[in-house]
Amino acid sequence: MDMGMRKETPLSGGPVTGGMARAAIGRPMALWLALVALAALAPWLVSAYELNLLARFLAMALLAMGLVLVWGQGGVLSLGQGVFFGLGGYAIAMHMKLAALGDGDLPDFMVWSGLDALPWWWVPFKSPLVALLGVVLVPGALAALFSWAVFRRRVGGVYFALITQALALAFATLLISQQPSTGGFNGLTDFQTVMGVELGTPAANHGLYWLTLALVVGVFVALRALMASRYGTLLRAIRDGENRIRFLGYDPTPFKVVAFTIGAVLAGLAGALFTLHAGVVSPALVGVVPSIEMVIWVAVGGRNSLAGAVAGTLAVNLAKDGVSSAFPDLWLYALGLVFVLVVTLLPGGLAGLVADTTATPWGKRLKSLVVGGSK
Amino acid sequence: MGQWPLVAGQIFNGFSVASLYVLAALGLALSFGLMRVINMAHGEMLMLGGYLAYLTLQVVPGPLGILAAMPVAFLGAAAVGAVLETALIKRLSARPLDTLLATWGVSLILQQAARNIFGAIGVDVRAPEWLNHAYTVPSGLFEGLTIPATRLFILAVAFAVMGALSLLLASTRIGLLVRAVNQDRGMAAAAGINVRAVDLSVFCLGTGIAGLAGVVLALLGPVTPNVGQSYVVPAFLVVVLGGLGSLRGTAIASLIVGLFSALVQILVDVSLAQVLLLLFVIGFIQFRPQGVVAVRSRALDA
Numbered sequence: 001m002d003m004g005m006r007k008e009t010p011l012s013g014g015p016v017t018g019g020m021a022r023a024a025i026g027r028p029m030a031l032w033l034a035l036v037a038l039a040a041l042a043p044w045l046v047s048a049y050e051l052n053l054l055a056r057f058l059a060m061a062l063l064a065m066g067l068v069l070v071w072g073q074g075g076v077l078s079l080g081q082g083v084f085f086g087l088g089g090y091a092i093a094m095h096m097k098l099a100a101l102g103d104g105d106l107p108d109f110m111v112w113s114g115l116d117a118l119p120w121w122w123v124p125f126k127s128p129l130v131a132l133l134g135v136v137l138v139p140g141a142l143a144a145l146f147s148w149a150v151f152r153r154r155v156g157g158v159y160f161a162l163i164t165q166a167l168a169l170a171f172a173t174l175l176i177s178q179q180p181s182t183g184g185f186n187g188l189t190d191f192q193t194v195m196g197v198e199l200g201t202p203a204a205n206h207g208l209y210w211l212t213l214a215l216v217v218g219v220f221v222a223l224r225a226l227m228a229s230r231y232g233t234l235l236r237a238i239r240d241g242e243n244r245i246r247f248l249g250y251d252p253t254p255f256k257v258v259a260f261t262i263g264a265v266l267a268g269l270a271g272a273l274f275t276l277h278a279g280v281v282s283p284a285l286v287g288v289v290p291s292i293e294m295v296i297w298v299a300v301g302g303r304n305s306l307a308g309a310v311a312g313t314l315a316v317n318l319a320k321d322g323v324s325s326a327f328p329d330l331w332l333y334a335l336g337l338v339f340v341l342v343v344t345l346l347p348g349g350l351a352g353l354v355a356d357t358t359a360t361p362w363g364k365r366l367k368s369l370v371v372g373g374s375k
Numbered sequence: 376m377g378q379w380p381l382v383a384g385q386i387f388n389g390f391s392v393a394s395l396y397v398l399a400a401l402g403l404a405l406s407f408g409l410m411r412v413i414n415m416a417h418g419e420m421l422m423l424g425g426y427l428a429y430l431t432l433q434v435v436p437g438p439l440g441i442l443a444a445m446p447v448a449f450l451g452a453a454a455v456g457a458v459l460e461t462a463l464i465k466r467l468s469a470r471p472l473d474t475l476l477a478t479w480g481v482s483l484i485l486q487q488a489a490r491n492i493f494g495a496i497g498v499d500v501r502a503p504e505w506l507n508h509a510y511t512v513p514s515g516l517f518e519g520l521t522i523p524a525t526r527l528f529i530l531a532v533a534f535a536v537m538g539a540l541s542l543l544l545a546s547t548r549i550g551l552l553v554r555a556v557n558q559d560r561g562m563a564a565a566a567g568i569n570v571r572a573v574d575l576s577v578f579c580l581g582t583g584i585a586g587l588a589g590v591v592l593a594l595l596g597p598v599t600p601n602v603g604q605s606y607v608v609p610a611f612l613v614v615v616l617g618g619l620g621s622l623r624g625t626a627i628a629s630l631i632v633g634l635f636s637a638l639v640q641i642l643v644d645v646s647l648a649q650v651l652l653l654l655f656v657i658g659f660i661q662f663r664p665q666g667v668v669a670v671r672s673r674a675l676d677a
Contacts, residue, residue, distance in 0.1 A: 075472075077472040077475065077476075079475075146657070149657050149661065150657065150660065153660050153661055153664035154664060155615075155660050155664050157471060157472065158407070158411070158412075158413050158471050158472065158475065159615050161413075161472060161475055162413065162611040162612070162614065162615055163612075163615060163653075163656065163657070165608060165611065166608055166611065166612055166652075166653050166656070167653060169608050169649065170646075170649045170650045170652075170653045173645075173646040173649050174646050174647070174649070174650055176646070177644060177645070177646035177647075178646070288604075288608070292476075292479055295476060296476070299476060329487060329490075329491060332483050332484070332486070332487040333483075333484055333487055335480070335483055336480040336481065336482075336483035336484035336487070337480065337484065338480065339476055339477055339479055339480025339481075339483065340463065340477050340480040340481060340484075343467070343473045343476050343477040343480075344463065344466060344467065344473075344477060347470075347473065
């Protein structure tokens with residue numbers, strides 16, 4: 001008997017089981033398609049400024065969906081997703097800085113800091129292929145190495161969260177302090193072209209938006225399949241009882257490493273797209289505070305729901321954009337309250353709320369009215 | 376000034392940084408050992424202690440103000456800790472990761488409140504005259520080595536707190552109860568110990584110590600709304616290195632982190648030292664994932 005043992009209580013909801021996947025055929029599917037079609041028409045429905053915001057938030061939603069896999073399904077809380085977001089962002093930003101230069105020239109901030117040669121780790125990013133691969137491979141490789149080193153010694157839970165936070169702190173401080181080669185606190189900005197496309201034109205903006213939207217849809221479908229697969233089942237089993245899975249003969253380490261790596265790759269992709277939309281990447285986007293804010297997007301939306309994560313990312317960031325520009329002080333109080341309230345009162349997030357509502361008799365009727373088909 | 380005074384000075388710095396880390400980490404480690412939760416608003420208890428020291432010095436100026444500030448900060452931070460524990464942490468005790476997020480929210484609110492009340496720039500707490508000097512080694516191998524009195528004061532406070540705490544845990548009835556709950560919560564509850572009361576008092580004790588740390592912190596630099604953040608991340612690493620809820624482990628881990636950071640800074644700058652510290656921690660858990668001092672337990676998920 002050890003009542004003193006405290007386990008993370010598994011939260012309800014989440015597992016995308018075969019039953020739910022089957023139910024998704026028919027009218028709910030049509031609803032999803034209509035939603036995507038509406039999003040695809042956004043360039044003609046909203047202003048250029050709003051489109052840019054939407055594009056940024058959709059890029060962040062890629063990262064949020066990764067967190068659903070890592071945190072919701074894997075039970076691994078990462079407070080360092082900003083690191084991988086930053087690595088992706090800096091990889092593409094370095095390429096864009098170099099692509100705008102002639103042979104042998106240096107980016108302006110390096111010249112101002114008195115550097116007379118390109119740092120060696122900048123050189124490969126001259127090539128567009130290396131930069132594109134770097135966006136996913138650098139965060140992926142770092143995440144795989146890091147998480148393998150920690151998980152293989154069975155260090156997890158709160159310890160892992162604290163170590164990832166230290167990682168975020170170290171990464172942001174390093175970026176700021178290595179000003180001559182990273183652009184320091186200001187980061188990298190002022191991009192002209194990417195892969196030969198001139199940035200800032202309506203055509204480029206629309207194209208990048210659609211690219212982001214397509215990736216969000218693709219990742220949604222892929223992660224949904226992954227979560228419904230045998231791998232997803234085992235990942236959730238590890239979350240709920242790691243030692244039981246060990247006794248059944250599985251080694252949990254690779255499962256968790258794979259989840260964390262996929263999360264990091266998605267974060268890197270998100271960072272690169274965000275950098276393209278925002279036109280800047282800087283340490284202010286990658287440190288301790290932004291990293292933990294990323295977790296709250298998912299907490300608000302629902303840690304076990306991909307759709308919830310996308311919705312949560314959009315909701316929190318829209319609120320941030322609205323509130324923080326008008327009342328900057330108020331925003332931090334609001335954000336703090338959101339952390340406290342969502343976690344204590346609504347651990348399933350918005351998605352959990354929807355699931356609970358549709359489970360009530362009144363909600364069931366409403367649901368059958370909207371999507372039909374359900375029992 | 377040769378190389379020896381520099382190295383000796385950094386070693387001394389390491390000790391004084393370690394004493395700050397130990398004060399900041401003790402509360403974290405105690406309640407982590409007991410309840411398996413980490414309070415992300417712990418850094419704000421340091422901040423609170425700093426501001427309380429500032430306020431106390433407004434009321435009690437003069438040389439003894441800083442001594443008066445210590446009980447005020449201890450009690451103030453402990454009271455806030457009590458509210459935090461009963462209102463939030465108690466409810467989330469079975470979900471450690473969620474506790475992390477909820478207490479982070481509290482930390483955001485407290486920081487912003489401090490910003491609105493005291494301003495973003497920060498307030499200064501002047502060290503009293505009797506702390507406002509430095510000892511310089513006049514001759515010998517360590518010629519030129521300077522030791523500020525405030526740093527010695529911090530060391531003294533850390534040793535006093537450690538001593539008092541180990542006395543409390545080892546030889547009082549309260550300590551006995553804490554150790555019992557720490558070893559086996561269920562058994563302790565079955566034996567009639569009020570486990571909830573033990574949780575609450577240990578948590579308050581921990582935040583109180585953090586408040587105390589805030590006072591000594593205020594002697595080193597201005598008290599700003601995010602002063603706690605800069606100390607709390609290393610304190611988290613101390614908890615990771617220290618092992619579950621062990622006083623000795625926390626002390627040794629603080630020394631390791633403090634000395635490592637200080638000595639590495641002879642060779643590289645502060646930011647690289649941070650990266651190296653993280654690599655060191657990851658390297659360390661390859662050999663001792665259970666921490667410096669492992670508390671023996673049969674509980675599989677301990």
